[in-house]
Amino acid sequence: MKWVMAWLAGLLFGAGLAWSGMADPQRVLGFLDVAEMWDPSLLLVMLGAMGTYAVGYRFVVRCPRPLLDGAFHLPAERRVDARLLLGAAVFGAGWGLAGYCPGPVLAGIGLGNADLVWLLPAMLLGWWVSARWLRR
Numbered sequence: 051m052k053w054v055m056a057w058l059a060g061l062l063f064g065a066g067l068a069w070s071g072m073a074d075p076q077r078v079l080g081f082l083d084v085a086e087m088w089d090p091s092l093l094l095v096m097l098g099a100m101g102t103y104a105v106g107y108r109f110v111v112r113c114p115r116p117l118l119d120g121a122f123h124l125p126a127e128r129r130v131d132a133r134l135l136l137g138a139a140v141f142g143a144g145w146g147l148a149g150y151c152p153g154p155v156l157a158g159i160g161l162g163n164a165d166l167v168w169l170l171p172a173m174l175l176g177w178w179v180s181a182r183w184l185r186r
Contacts, residue, residue, distance in 0.1 A: 052118045064157040070095040073157040075149025082146050137180075144176070 071077040072095060080089030115121055145151045148169055150158065155173060158166045 055118055060156075063153060064160055067154050067157040068161055073154045073161055073163075075154075075158075078145070078154070079149045082149075144173075 067073050070092070072092060077089060077092065080087060081092040083089075110116075111122065141151070150166070150169060152173060155166050155169055159170060
């Protein structure tokens, strides 16, 4: 049952990315281009996501446990350190260069964007290298 719910959540997330335009790299790059032709539409998408999360999180953590698991799995680390900042900078640089972050890459492949077939292996390789580097 857990994998069915995970699949449905991923499908809903991907549909939301596609519907909002975040699976279109030109819209994302337009949002990041604050110097010339800034497209603020994704700001509304982000504000909507933040509002949904803020309400949903408050509701969910009041429950004694998740519906399909024995306990919540929240991060233990709460401080901002150099590793977090470096990871955020690398993530942001990749997002700015490609016009995609990981979720929209998968949604874009689902929408038939053949160019992303080249981006997905590079993204997976980056995750693998990062995981190997962090274990050291």
